[in-house]
Amino acid sequence: MEFNEIKSIYSDAQLTDLPLENTNFISFPFKNKWIHFEKSTKTSSEIELLNLLFVSKKTNLSSVALKWQNYLINGVEPSPPTLDSEFRIIQFIILKKDSYFEKKTWLSAFKSIFSNSKEAFFTNETSGLLIQKKSDEKLTFAELSGIIQTLDDDFSIKTICYIGQFWPINKEFKSIFEEEQFIFEKQKNKGKSLLSLPIVALHHYTSESLDKSILMPILKKKYTTQPELKELILAMWHSQGNISLAAKSLYVHRNTLQYRIERFCDTSGLSLRNMDDLLLCYLLVF
Structure with a gap:
Protein backbone atom coordinates (compact mmCIF):
# COMPACT_ATOMS: atom_id res chain seq x y z
CA MET A 1 0.00 0.00 0.00
CA VAL A 55 3.21 -4.58 12.39
CA SER A 56 4.72 -7.12 10.02
CA LYS A 57 3.60 -10.72 10.51
CA LYS A 58 6.89 -11.88 8.98
CA THR A 59 8.79 -11.00 12.14
CA ASN A 60 7.13 -13.79 14.16
CA LEU A 61 7.48 -11.73 17.31
CA SER A 62 7.03 -13.35 20.68
CA SER A 63 4.17 -12.01 22.75
CA VAL A 64 6.61 -10.10 24.99
CA ALA A 65 8.52 -8.64 22.03
CA LEU A 66 5.24 -7.53 20.47
CA LYS A 67 4.30 -5.80 23.73
CA TRP A 68 7.67 -3.98 23.73
CA GLN A 69 7.12 -2.92 20.11
CA ASN A 70 3.57 -1.76 20.78
CA TYR A 71 4.77 0.18 23.83
CA LEU A 72 7.91 1.76 22.35
CA ILE A 73 7.12 2.13 18.65
CA ASN A 74 3.44 1.84 17.86
CA GLY A 75 1.99 3.72 20.82
CA VAL A 76 -0.83 1.24 21.36
CA GLU A 77 0.43 -0.33 24.61
CA PRO A 78 0.10 2.02 27.61
CA SER A 79 2.70 0.29 29.78
CA PRO A 80 5.86 -1.82 29.30
CA PRO A 81 5.84 -5.62 29.70
CA THR A 82 7.75 -5.32 32.99
CA LEU A 83 8.47 -2.84 35.76
CA ASP A 84 11.47 -4.77 37.04
CA SER A 85 15.00 -3.36 37.28
CA GLU A 86 16.64 -1.03 34.73
CA PHE A 87 16.74 -1.57 30.99
CA ARG A 88 18.42 -0.04 27.97
CA ILE A 89 17.42 -0.07 24.33
CA ILE A 90 20.00 -0.90 21.68
CA GLN A 91 18.88 0.34 18.28
CA PHE A 92 20.35 -1.19 15.14
CA ILE A 93 20.18 -0.79 11.40
CA ILE A 94 21.70 -3.16 8.83
CA LEU A 95 23.25 -1.90 5.59
CA LYS A 96 24.43 -3.79 2.49
CA LYS A 97 22.11 -6.72 3.13
CA ASP A 98 22.07 -9.20 0.23
CA SER A 99 19.46 -11.79 -0.73
CA TYR A 100 21.27 -14.52 1.23
CA PHE A 101 21.11 -12.70 4.55
CA GLU A 102 19.71 -14.93 7.30
CA LYS A 103 17.83 -12.46 9.44
CA LYS A 104 16.83 -14.92 12.17
CA THR A 105 20.36 -16.36 12.49
CA TRP A 106 21.93 -12.90 12.63
CA LEU A 107 19.43 -11.69 15.22
CA SER A 108 20.18 -14.66 17.46
CA ALA A 109 23.94 -14.04 17.17
CA PHE A 110 23.51 -10.32 17.81
CA LYS A 111 21.37 -10.98 20.87
CA SER A 112 24.00 -13.32 22.29
CA ILE A 113 26.53 -10.45 22.41
CA PHE A 114 24.61 -8.68 25.17
CA SER A 115 24.35 -10.41 28.53
CA ASN A 116 20.87 -10.52 30.04
CA SER A 117 19.23 -9.42 26.78
CA LYS A 118 15.49 -10.05 26.99
CA GLU A 119 14.16 -9.43 23.49
CA ALA A 120 15.52 -8.57 20.06
CA PHE A 121 13.34 -7.93 17.03
CA PHE A 122 13.15 -6.13 13.69
CA THR A 123 10.75 -3.21 13.38
CA ASN A 124 11.10 -3.17 9.58
CA GLU A 125 13.25 -4.88 6.95
CA THR A 126 16.55 -3.38 8.08
CA SER A 127 16.10 -1.89 11.56
CA GLY A 128 15.24 -3.15 15.00
CA LEU A 129 15.68 -3.04 18.76
CA LEU A 130 17.32 -5.10 21.47
CA ILE A 131 16.00 -4.87 25.02
CA GLN A 132 18.70 -5.48 27.66
CA LYS A 133 18.21 -5.76 31.40
CA LYS A 134 20.96 -4.29 33.55
CA SER A 135 23.49 -6.78 34.92
CA ASP A 136 26.96 -6.78 36.45
CA GLU A 137 28.56 -8.24 33.34
CA LYS A 138 29.31 -5.74 30.59
CA LEU A 139 31.71 -5.32 27.71
CA THR A 140 33.77 -2.21 27.14
CA PHE A 141 32.80 -0.05 24.20
CA ALA A 142 35.95 -1.12 22.32
CA GLU A 143 35.25 -4.81 22.94
CA LEU A 144 31.66 -4.42 21.82
CA SER A 145 32.75 -2.62 18.65
CA GLY A 146 35.19 -5.42 17.82
CA ILE A 147 32.61 -8.17 18.33
CA ILE A 148 30.01 -6.43 16.16
CA GLN A 149 32.64 -5.87 13.46
CA THR A 150 33.46 -9.60 13.51
CA LEU A 151 29.75 -10.41 13.23
CA ASP A 152 29.46 -8.02 10.28
CA ASP A 153 32.35 -9.76 8.55
CA ASP A 154 30.72 -13.16 9.09
CA PHE A 155 27.44 -12.00 7.56
CA SER A 156 28.92 -9.62 4.93
CA ILE A 157 26.90 -6.68 6.22
CA LYS A 158 27.43 -3.37 8.01
CA THR A 159 25.62 -2.74 11.29
CA ILE A 160 25.13 0.68 12.85
CA CYS A 161 24.09 0.63 16.51
CA TYR A 162 23.06 3.13 19.13
CA ILE A 163 23.80 1.85 22.63
CA GLY A 164 21.29 3.47 24.97
CA GLN A 165 21.77 4.21 28.65
CA PHE A 166 20.23 2.05 31.37
CA TRP A 167 17.06 3.61 32.75
CA PRO A 168 14.50 2.54 35.35
CA ILE A 169 11.13 1.53 33.95
CA ASN A 170 8.95 4.49 34.89
CA LYS A 171 6.76 7.10 33.22
CA GLU A 172 9.80 8.80 31.63
CA PHE A 173 11.16 5.61 30.04
CA LYS A 174 9.28 5.87 26.74
CA SER A 175 10.00 9.59 26.37
CA ILE A 176 13.70 8.91 26.97
CA PHE A 177 13.66 6.17 24.34
CA GLU A 178 11.97 8.50 21.85
CA GLU A 179 14.75 11.04 22.35
CA GLU A 180 17.39 8.31 21.92
CA GLN A 181 15.55 7.21 18.79
CA PHE A 182 15.57 10.75 17.43
CA ILE A 183 19.28 11.11 18.19
CA PHE A 184 20.03 7.85 16.36
CA GLU A 185 18.06 8.93 13.30
CA LYS A 186 20.00 12.22 13.17
CA GLN A 187 23.45 10.75 13.83
CA LYS A 188 23.41 7.34 12.09
CA ASN A 189 24.86 8.67 8.83
CA LYS A 190 27.83 10.47 10.41
CA GLY A 191 30.30 7.67 9.65
CA LYS A 192 30.50 5.84 12.99
CA SER A 193 29.24 2.28 13.39
CA LEU A 194 28.74 2.31 17.14
CA LEU A 195 27.06 5.28 18.75
CA SER A 196 26.16 6.26 22.30
CA LEU A 197 25.16 9.46 24.07
CA PRO A 198 28.73 10.37 25.16
CA ILE A 199 29.91 9.96 21.56
CA VAL A 200 27.17 12.00 19.87
CA ALA A 201 26.09 14.47 22.57
CA LEU A 202 28.38 17.27 21.41
CA HIS A 203 27.33 16.80 17.78
CA HIS A 204 23.65 16.45 18.50
CA TYR A 205 23.07 19.17 21.06
CA THR A 206 25.16 21.83 19.31
CA SER A 207 24.11 21.16 15.71
CA GLU A 208 21.06 23.45 15.77
CA SER A 209 23.05 26.43 17.06
CA LEU A 210 25.81 25.76 14.54
CA ASP A 211 23.29 25.64 11.69
CA LYS A 212 22.03 29.09 12.67
CA SER A 213 25.50 30.60 13.08
CA ILE A 214 26.96 33.14 10.64
CA LEU A 215 30.51 33.22 11.95
CA MET A 216 31.16 29.45 12.27
CA PRO A 217 30.87 28.69 8.52
CA ILE A 218 33.23 31.61 7.84
CA LEU A 219 35.77 30.24 10.31
CA LYS A 220 35.40 26.78 8.85
CA LYS A 221 36.05 28.02 5.33
CA LYS A 222 38.99 30.10 6.50
CA TYR A 223 40.83 27.55 8.59
CA THR A 224 39.72 23.97 7.92
CA THR A 225 39.16 23.51 4.18
CA GLN A 226 42.34 21.48 3.74
CA PRO A 227 41.86 17.71 4.39
CA GLU A 228 45.13 17.40 6.32
CA LEU A 229 43.97 20.08 8.78
CA LYS A 230 40.78 18.15 9.51
CA GLU A 231 42.85 15.01 10.06
CA LEU A 232 45.16 16.93 12.40
CA ILE A 233 42.30 18.42 14.44
CA LEU A 234 40.48 15.10 14.77
CA ALA A 235 43.66 13.31 15.85
CA MET A 236 44.30 15.90 18.56
CA TRP A 237 40.67 15.81 19.67
CA HIS A 238 40.46 12.02 19.92
CA SER A 239 43.71 11.98 21.92
CA GLN A 240 42.39 14.86 24.08
CA GLY A 241 45.43 17.00 23.31
CA ASN A 242 48.02 14.28 23.91
CA ILE A 243 50.63 14.94 21.19
CA SER A 244 52.32 11.54 21.48
CA LEU A 245 49.03 9.65 21.05
CA ALA A 246 47.93 11.91 18.20
CA ALA A 247 51.27 11.44 16.41
CA LYS A 248 50.94 7.67 16.78
CA SER A 249 47.43 7.70 15.30
CA LEU A 250 48.68 9.78 12.34
CA TYR A 251 51.82 7.62 11.86
CA VAL A 252 54.08 10.65 12.07
CA HIS A 253 56.96 11.62 14.37
CA ARG A 254 56.07 13.68 17.43
CA ASN A 255 58.27 16.56 16.22
CA THR A 256 56.51 16.54 12.85
CA LEU A 257 53.14 16.85 14.56
CA GLN A 258 54.39 19.66 16.78
CA TYR A 259 55.55 21.56 13.69
CA ARG A 260 52.11 21.17 12.08
CA ILE A 261 50.39 22.40 15.24
CA GLU A 262 52.66 25.44 15.41
CA ARG A 263 52.14 26.22 11.73
CA PHE A 264 48.35 26.02 12.16
CA CYS A 265 48.58 28.30 15.21
CA ASP A 266 50.61 30.85 13.22
CA THR A 267 47.97 31.05 10.47
CA SER A 268 44.81 30.79 12.60
CA GLY A 269 45.72 32.06 16.05
CA LEU A 270 44.27 28.86 17.48
CA SER A 271 46.45 26.49 19.50
CA LEU A 272 45.48 22.83 19.36
CA ARG A 273 47.32 22.37 22.66
CA ASN A 274 44.71 24.54 24.37
CA MET A 275 41.51 22.57 25.06
CA ASP A 276 39.21 25.55 24.46
CA ASP A 277 40.84 26.23 21.08
CA LEU A 278 40.79 22.51 20.28
CA LEU A 279 37.07 22.28 21.05
CA LEU A 280 36.34 25.22 18.76
CA CYS A 281 38.36 23.60 15.95
CA TYR A 282 36.56 20.31 16.50
CA LEU A 283 33.19 22.07 16.18
CA LEU A 284 34.42 23.51 12.89
CA VAL A 285 35.22 20.14 11.32
CA PHE A 286 32.46 17.77 12.51
Missing part, protein backbone atom coordinates in the same frame (compact mmCIF):
# COMPACT_ATOMS: atom_id res chain seq x y z
CA GLU A 2 1.29 3.45 -0.91
CA PHE A 3 1.14 6.51 1.34
CA ASN A 4 -1.32 8.36 -0.90
CA GLU A 5 -3.72 5.42 -0.58
CA ILE A 6 -3.44 5.53 3.20
CA LYS A 7 -3.86 9.30 3.13
CA SER A 8 -7.11 8.93 1.20
CA ILE A 9 -8.49 6.86 4.10
CA TYR A 10 -6.87 8.73 6.99
CA SER A 11 -6.50 12.39 6.08
CA ASP A 12 -4.49 13.08 9.26
CA ALA A 13 -1.73 10.66 8.25
CA GLN A 14 1.77 12.16 8.16
CA LEU A 15 4.97 10.78 6.63
CA THR A 16 8.37 11.87 7.96
CA ASP A 17 12.02 10.84 7.71
CA LEU A 18 12.45 10.98 11.49
CA PRO A 19 10.26 9.86 14.41
CA LEU A 20 7.97 12.47 15.92
CA GLU A 21 8.66 13.52 19.49
CA ASN A 22 4.93 13.78 20.17
CA THR A 23 2.93 11.35 22.27
CA ASN A 24 -0.32 12.52 20.65
CA PHE A 25 0.49 10.42 17.59
CA ILE A 26 0.59 6.69 16.89
CA SER A 27 3.71 5.96 14.85
CA PHE A 28 4.84 3.03 12.72
CA PRO A 29 7.94 2.35 10.58
CA PHE A 30 6.87 2.63 6.93
CA LYS A 31 9.22 1.97 3.97
CA ASN A 32 12.32 3.34 5.74
CA LYS A 33 10.31 6.36 6.90
CA TRP A 34 7.74 6.92 9.66
CA ILE A 35 3.99 7.19 9.29
CA HIS A 36 1.94 8.88 12.02
CA PHE A 37 -1.74 9.09 12.95
CA GLU A 38 -3.47 11.32 15.48
CA LYS A 39 -4.27 9.13 18.48
CA SER A 40 -7.20 11.21 19.77
CA THR A 41 -9.22 10.79 16.57
CA LYS A 42 -8.95 6.98 16.50
CA THR A 43 -11.20 4.47 18.19
CA SER A 44 -9.68 1.45 19.91
CA SER A 45 -10.80 -0.69 16.96
CA GLU A 46 -9.05 1.62 14.49
CA ILE A 47 -5.86 1.51 16.54
CA GLU A 48 -6.01 -2.28 16.58
CA LEU A 49 -6.54 -2.29 12.80
CA LEU A 50 -3.56 0.02 12.22
CA ASN A 51 -1.46 -2.17 14.44
CA LEU A 52 -2.39 -5.24 12.37
CA LEU A 53 -1.69 -3.33 9.16
CA PHE A 54 1.75 -1.98 10.03
Whole structure:
Protein backbone atom coordinates (compact mmCIF):
# COMPACT_ATOMS: atom_id res chain seq x y z
CA MET A 1 0.00 0.00 0.00
CA GLU A 2 1.29 3.45 -0.91
CA PHE A 3 1.14 6.51 1.34
CA ASN A 4 -1.32 8.36 -0.90
CA GLU A 5 -3.72 5.42 -0.58
CA ILE A 6 -3.44 5.53 3.20
CA LYS A 7 -3.86 9.30 3.13
CA SER A 8 -7.11 8.93 1.20
CA ILE A 9 -8.49 6.86 4.10
CA TYR A 10 -6.87 8.73 6.99
CA SER A 11 -6.50 12.39 6.08
CA ASP A 12 -4.49 13.08 9.26
CA ALA A 13 -1.73 10.66 8.25
CA GLN A 14 1.77 12.16 8.16
CA LEU A 15 4.97 10.78 6.63
CA THR A 16 8.37 11.87 7.96
CA ASP A 17 12.02 10.84 7.71
CA LEU A 18 12.45 10.98 11.49
CA PRO A 19 10.26 9.86 14.41
CA LEU A 20 7.97 12.47 15.92
CA GLU A 21 8.66 13.52 19.49
CA ASN A 22 4.93 13.78 20.17
CA THR A 23 2.93 11.35 22.27
CA ASN A 24 -0.32 12.52 20.65
CA PHE A 25 0.49 10.42 17.59
CA ILE A 26 0.59 6.69 16.89
CA SER A 27 3.71 5.96 14.85
CA PHE A 28 4.84 3.03 12.72
CA PRO A 29 7.94 2.35 10.58
CA PHE A 30 6.87 2.63 6.93
CA LYS A 31 9.22 1.97 3.97
CA ASN A 32 12.32 3.34 5.74
CA LYS A 33 10.31 6.36 6.90
CA TRP A 34 7.74 6.92 9.66
CA ILE A 35 3.99 7.19 9.29
CA HIS A 36 1.94 8.88 12.02
CA PHE A 37 -1.74 9.09 12.95
CA GLU A 38 -3.47 11.32 15.48
CA LYS A 39 -4.27 9.13 18.48
CA SER A 40 -7.20 11.21 19.77
CA THR A 41 -9.22 10.79 16.57
CA LYS A 42 -8.95 6.98 16.50
CA THR A 43 -11.20 4.47 18.19
CA SER A 44 -9.68 1.45 19.91
CA SER A 45 -10.80 -0.69 16.96
CA GLU A 46 -9.05 1.62 14.49
CA ILE A 47 -5.86 1.51 16.54
CA GLU A 48 -6.01 -2.28 16.58
CA LEU A 49 -6.54 -2.29 12.80
CA LEU A 50 -3.56 0.02 12.22
CA ASN A 51 -1.46 -2.17 14.44
CA LEU A 52 -2.39 -5.24 12.37
CA LEU A 53 -1.69 -3.33 9.16
CA PHE A 54 1.75 -1.98 10.03
CA VAL A 55 3.21 -4.58 12.39
CA SER A 56 4.72 -7.12 10.02
CA LYS A 57 3.60 -10.72 10.51
CA LYS A 58 6.89 -11.88 8.98
CA THR A 59 8.79 -11.00 12.14
CA ASN A 60 7.13 -13.79 14.16
CA LEU A 61 7.48 -11.73 17.31
CA SER A 62 7.03 -13.35 20.68
CA SER A 63 4.17 -12.01 22.75
CA VAL A 64 6.61 -10.10 24.99
CA ALA A 65 8.52 -8.64 22.03
CA LEU A 66 5.24 -7.53 20.47
CA LYS A 67 4.30 -5.80 23.73
CA TRP A 68 7.67 -3.98 23.73
CA GLN A 69 7.12 -2.92 20.11
CA ASN A 70 3.57 -1.76 20.78
CA TYR A 71 4.77 0.18 23.83
CA LEU A 72 7.91 1.76 22.35
CA ILE A 73 7.12 2.13 18.65
CA ASN A 74 3.44 1.84 17.86
CA GLY A 75 1.99 3.72 20.82
CA VAL A 76 -0.83 1.24 21.36
CA GLU A 77 0.43 -0.33 24.61
CA PRO A 78 0.10 2.02 27.61
CA SER A 79 2.70 0.29 29.78
CA PRO A 80 5.86 -1.82 29.30
CA PRO A 81 5.84 -5.62 29.70
CA THR A 82 7.75 -5.32 32.99
CA LEU A 83 8.47 -2.84 35.76
CA ASP A 84 11.47 -4.77 37.04
CA SER A 85 15.00 -3.36 37.28
CA GLU A 86 16.64 -1.03 34.73
CA PHE A 87 16.74 -1.57 30.99
CA ARG A 88 18.42 -0.04 27.97
CA ILE A 89 17.42 -0.07 24.33
CA ILE A 90 20.00 -0.90 21.68
CA GLN A 91 18.88 0.34 18.28
CA PHE A 92 20.35 -1.19 15.14
CA ILE A 93 20.18 -0.79 11.40
CA ILE A 94 21.70 -3.16 8.83
CA LEU A 95 23.25 -1.90 5.59
CA LYS A 96 24.43 -3.79 2.49
CA LYS A 97 22.11 -6.72 3.13
CA ASP A 98 22.07 -9.20 0.23
CA SER A 99 19.46 -11.79 -0.73
CA TYR A 100 21.27 -14.52 1.23
CA PHE A 101 21.11 -12.70 4.55
CA GLU A 102 19.71 -14.93 7.30
CA LYS A 103 17.83 -12.46 9.44
CA LYS A 104 16.83 -14.92 12.17
CA THR A 105 20.36 -16.36 12.49
CA TRP A 106 21.93 -12.90 12.63
CA LEU A 107 19.43 -11.69 15.22
CA SER A 108 20.18 -14.66 17.46
CA ALA A 109 23.94 -14.04 17.17
CA PHE A 110 23.51 -10.32 17.81
CA LYS A 111 21.37 -10.98 20.87
CA SER A 112 24.00 -13.32 22.29
CA ILE A 113 26.53 -10.45 22.41
CA PHE A 114 24.61 -8.68 25.17
CA SER A 115 24.35 -10.41 28.53
CA ASN A 116 20.87 -10.52 30.04
CA SER A 117 19.23 -9.42 26.78
CA LYS A 118 15.49 -10.05 26.99
CA GLU A 119 14.16 -9.43 23.49
CA ALA A 120 15.52 -8.57 20.06
CA PHE A 121 13.34 -7.93 17.03
CA PHE A 122 13.15 -6.13 13.69
CA THR A 123 10.75 -3.21 13.38
CA ASN A 124 11.10 -3.17 9.58
CA GLU A 125 13.25 -4.88 6.95
CA THR A 126 16.55 -3.38 8.08
CA SER A 127 16.10 -1.89 11.56
CA GLY A 128 15.24 -3.15 15.00
CA LEU A 129 15.68 -3.04 18.76
CA LEU A 130 17.32 -5.10 21.47
CA ILE A 131 16.00 -4.87 25.02
CA GLN A 132 18.70 -5.48 27.66
CA LYS A 133 18.21 -5.76 31.40
CA LYS A 134 20.96 -4.29 33.55
CA SER A 135 23.49 -6.78 34.92
CA ASP A 136 26.96 -6.78 36.45
CA GLU A 137 28.56 -8.24 33.34
CA LYS A 138 29.31 -5.74 30.59
CA LEU A 139 31.71 -5.32 27.71
CA THR A 140 33.77 -2.21 27.14
CA PHE A 141 32.80 -0.05 24.20
CA ALA A 142 35.95 -1.12 22.32
CA GLU A 143 35.25 -4.81 22.94
CA LEU A 144 31.66 -4.42 21.82
CA SER A 145 32.75 -2.62 18.65
CA GLY A 146 35.19 -5.42 17.82
CA ILE A 147 32.61 -8.17 18.33
CA ILE A 148 30.01 -6.43 16.16
CA GLN A 149 32.64 -5.87 13.46
CA THR A 150 33.46 -9.60 13.51
CA LEU A 151 29.75 -10.41 13.23
CA ASP A 152 29.46 -8.02 10.28
CA ASP A 153 32.35 -9.76 8.55
CA ASP A 154 30.72 -13.16 9.09
CA PHE A 155 27.44 -12.00 7.56
CA SER A 156 28.92 -9.62 4.93
CA ILE A 157 26.90 -6.68 6.22
CA LYS A 158 27.43 -3.37 8.01
CA THR A 159 25.62 -2.74 11.29
CA ILE A 160 25.13 0.68 12.85
CA CYS A 161 24.09 0.63 16.51
CA TYR A 162 23.06 3.13 19.13
CA ILE A 163 23.80 1.85 22.63
CA GLY A 164 21.29 3.47 24.97
CA GLN A 165 21.77 4.21 28.65
CA PHE A 166 20.23 2.05 31.37
CA TRP A 167 17.06 3.61 32.75
CA PRO A 168 14.50 2.54 35.35
CA ILE A 169 11.13 1.53 33.95
CA ASN A 170 8.95 4.49 34.89
CA LYS A 171 6.76 7.10 33.22
CA GLU A 172 9.80 8.80 31.63
CA PHE A 173 11.16 5.61 30.04
CA LYS A 174 9.28 5.87 26.74
CA SER A 175 10.00 9.59 26.37
CA ILE A 176 13.70 8.91 26.97
CA PHE A 177 13.66 6.17 24.34
CA GLU A 178 11.97 8.50 21.85
CA GLU A 179 14.75 11.04 22.35
CA GLU A 180 17.39 8.31 21.92
CA GLN A 181 15.55 7.21 18.79
CA PHE A 182 15.57 10.75 17.43
CA ILE A 183 19.28 11.11 18.19
CA PHE A 184 20.03 7.85 16.36
CA GLU A 185 18.06 8.93 13.30
CA LYS A 186 20.00 12.22 13.17
CA GLN A 187 23.45 10.75 13.83
CA LYS A 188 23.41 7.34 12.09
CA ASN A 189 24.86 8.67 8.83
CA LYS A 190 27.83 10.47 10.41
CA GLY A 191 30.30 7.67 9.65
CA LYS A 192 30.50 5.84 12.99
CA SER A 193 29.24 2.28 13.39
CA LEU A 194 28.74 2.31 17.14
CA LEU A 195 27.06 5.28 18.75
CA SER A 196 26.16 6.26 22.30
CA LEU A 197 25.16 9.46 24.07
CA PRO A 198 28.73 10.37 25.16
CA ILE A 199 29.91 9.96 21.56
CA VAL A 200 27.17 12.00 19.87
CA ALA A 201 26.09 14.47 22.57
CA LEU A 202 28.38 17.27 21.41
CA HIS A 203 27.33 16.80 17.78
CA HIS A 204 23.65 16.45 18.50
CA TYR A 205 23.07 19.17 21.06
CA THR A 206 25.16 21.83 19.31
CA SER A 207 24.11 21.16 15.71
CA GLU A 208 21.06 23.45 15.77
CA SER A 209 23.05 26.43 17.06
CA LEU A 210 25.81 25.76 14.54
CA ASP A 211 23.29 25.64 11.69
CA LYS A 212 22.03 29.09 12.67
CA SER A 213 25.50 30.60 13.08
CA ILE A 214 26.96 33.14 10.64
CA LEU A 215 30.51 33.22 11.95
CA MET A 216 31.16 29.45 12.27
CA PRO A 217 30.87 28.69 8.52
CA ILE A 218 33.23 31.61 7.84
CA LEU A 219 35.77 30.24 10.31
CA LYS A 220 35.40 26.78 8.85
CA LYS A 221 36.05 28.02 5.33
CA LYS A 222 38.99 30.10 6.50
CA TYR A 223 40.83 27.55 8.59
CA THR A 224 39.72 23.97 7.92
CA THR A 225 39.16 23.51 4.18
CA GLN A 226 42.34 21.48 3.74
CA PRO A 227 41.86 17.71 4.39
CA GLU A 228 45.13 17.40 6.32
CA LEU A 229 43.97 20.08 8.78
CA LYS A 230 40.78 18.15 9.51
CA GLU A 231 42.85 15.01 10.06
CA LEU A 232 45.16 16.93 12.40
CA ILE A 233 42.30 18.42 14.44
CA LEU A 234 40.48 15.10 14.77
CA ALA A 235 43.66 13.31 15.85
CA MET A 236 44.30 15.90 18.56
CA TRP A 237 40.67 15.81 19.67
CA HIS A 238 40.46 12.02 19.92
CA SER A 239 43.71 11.98 21.92
CA GLN A 240 42.39 14.86 24.08
CA GLY A 241 45.43 17.00 23.31
CA ASN A 242 48.02 14.28 23.91
CA ILE A 243 50.63 14.94 21.19
CA SER A 244 52.32 11.54 21.48
CA LEU A 245 49.03 9.65 21.05
CA ALA A 246 47.93 11.91 18.20
CA ALA A 247 51.27 11.44 16.41
CA LYS A 248 50.94 7.67 16.78
CA SER A 249 47.43 7.70 15.30
CA LEU A 250 48.68 9.78 12.34
CA TYR A 251 51.82 7.62 11.86
CA VAL A 252 54.08 10.65 12.07
CA HIS A 253 56.96 11.62 14.37
CA ARG A 254 56.07 13.68 17.43
CA ASN A 255 58.27 16.56 16.22
CA THR A 256 56.51 16.54 12.85
CA LEU A 257 53.14 16.85 14.56
CA GLN A 258 54.39 19.66 16.78
CA TYR A 259 55.55 21.56 13.69
CA ARG A 260 52.11 21.17 12.08
CA ILE A 261 50.39 22.40 15.24
CA GLU A 262 52.66 25.44 15.41
CA ARG A 263 52.14 26.22 11.73
CA PHE A 264 48.35 26.02 12.16
CA CYS A 265 48.58 28.30 15.21
CA ASP A 266 50.61 30.85 13.22
CA THR A 267 47.97 31.05 10.47
CA SER A 268 44.81 30.79 12.60
CA GLY A 269 45.72 32.06 16.05
CA LEU A 270 44.27 28.86 17.48
CA SER A 271 46.45 26.49 19.50
CA LEU A 272 45.48 22.83 19.36
CA ARG A 273 47.32 22.37 22.66
CA ASN A 274 44.71 24.54 24.37
CA MET A 275 41.51 22.57 25.06
CA ASP A 276 39.21 25.55 24.46
CA ASP A 277 40.84 26.23 21.08
CA LEU A 278 40.79 22.51 20.28
CA LEU A 279 37.07 22.28 21.05
CA LEU A 280 36.34 25.22 18.76
CA CYS A 281 38.36 23.60 15.95
CA TYR A 282 36.56 20.31 16.50
CA LEU A 283 33.19 22.07 16.18
CA LEU A 284 34.42 23.51 12.89
CA VAL A 285 35.22 20.14 11.32
CA PHE A 286 32.46 17.77 12.51
